[in-house]
Amino acid sequence: MRALKHGTMRAHVALALAALVLAGDALQPALAAGGFNYHDALTKTIIFLEAQRSGKLPPNNRVKWRGDSGLEDGKLANVDLTGGYYDAGDNVKYGLPLAFTVTTLAWTALAFKPELEKAKEMDHVNEALRWGTDYLLKCAARKKKLWVQVGDPNLDHQCWVRPENMKAPRTLYEIDEKTPGTEIAAETAAAFAAASMVFRNDQKYSRALLNKAKLLFLFAKSHQGSYDGECPFYCSYSGYNDELLWAATWLYLATKRQLYADYISHEAISSSVAEFSWDLKFPGAQVLLSEFNMSSGGGAQTFKTQADNFVCAVLPDTAFHQVFITPGGVIHLRDGANTQYVTSTAFLFIVYSDLLLRTGQTVLCGNQPIRPERLREFAKQQMDYLLGANPRGSSYVVGFGANSPTQPHHRGASTPVLPPGYDVNCGLSFGEWFAPDRPNPNELTGAIMGGPDKDDKFVDKRANSSYTEPCTYINSLAIGPLAALAVRGAQLVATH
Secondary structure, three states: OOOOOHHHHHHHHHHHHHHHHHHHHHOOOOEEOOOOOHHHHHHHHHHHHHHOEOEOOOOOOOOOOOOOEOOOOOHHHOOOOOOOEOOOOOOOEEHHHHHHHHHHHHHHHHHOHHHHHHOOOHHHHHHHHHHHHHHHHHHOOOOOEEEEEEOOHHHHOOOOOOHHHOOOOOOEEEEEOOOOOHHHHHHHHHHHHHHHHHOOOOHHHHHHHHHHHHHHHHHHHHOOOOOOOOOOOOOOOOOOHHHHHHHHHHHHHHHOOHHHHHHHHHOOOOOOOOOOOOOOOHHHHHHHHOOOOOOOOOOOOOHHHHHHHHHHHHOOOOOOOOOOEOOOOOEOOOOOOOHHHHHHHHHHHHHHHHHHHHHOOOEEEOOEEEOHHHHHHHHHHHHHHHHOOOOOOOOOEOOOOOOOOOOOOOHHHHOOOOOOOOOOOHHHHHHHHHOOOOOOOOOOOOOEOOOOOOOOOOOOOOOOHHHHOOOHHHHHOOHHHHHHHHHHOOEEOOOO
């Protein structure tokens, strides 16, 4: 167990924060022009998040077939829970994946700020981020209580209807001292802490976010217990130690307070894993902490070593490779929104390669050094696969590239625009709008499909939900890599 003294840690954190917004220089000239219009893909990937908005939509919402929805969310408890995001193709607002979407959007805004500004997408990312934080602030309005879900998924799944015309009651779910939910509380704390750094130019708003982050982290670690209310849709199989480390990491970066460094070094638990996702945050925290000479409570390995272990488990050309790579070259961990692991890995690999280059380090897989350029090359390969460089020669991004999907598993996109107050017959809705084998009437621009199976096969049918349902957190983690490819260049040319 190792920890740096406070003054040394403050200096390291200052350098780390500066690196988050200077990462653009680190990749030059390792990227060069390539064959895809990455800027177009970047723009469309952000637009998808606008299609997932709940609440009163702003006049500049770019998805014209979407309308206001969920305007009475929270009314059952006399609170305002309007806004936020629908996670995927249904009409429920789940707290855990929503907060993770917000955290990763904030990290994107910090780590890829130069690229997003040059691509003229920074404002759109900040708008997407604030749409999430505004909602989460409503959920966390009261101390030691957090609203974590709006909508009963079982009732919601009995009707194939766009959110503007949904009929199911907007059931509310909460955690408190008697019903804890450490994963969701800690993830929301991480979202607030990370976003507070993005919005520092708005001191009042940033302070409000940071104060909520502190309170929620204290609540999360003081009232520990998993919340199962989002099962079977979002079960936290990994437990909550990763979220506690993740939240403490973002709070330390946001505050530079020794309190959080001590928690990380003496109380937090960390582990080497091969997945970064809404359920498993260890690699994200390890990359953020990798330049500090630290380990978690009782840990024999530094966070740098654990971040290296993540890379070694993913890359197919190491002796420690664990992750399955399809014949076409893409990561496949499991069916069901598998592309979330593709975009999350690409994101971490580029962020980590920036740090390694800036600090003059390599990844060590046993005695085998892996140069940062190899991480970028692999990240580009993963993103290019989604854009069309795959055995099918087809894009997995709606509205982009060759043979892009036309039947994403998505209620709003597959249902025609109906008049406000239209009474949908739920018994007939599946036969009318879900079952027909035809393109969706509304293009879900920028949605990244769940992806192919382990044999690179993909059937573009909305009933094939494990492969055709998009999710906000797939896209939130795709924005950074696409921004890097769009602005820094497309092809990795350095040798390794």
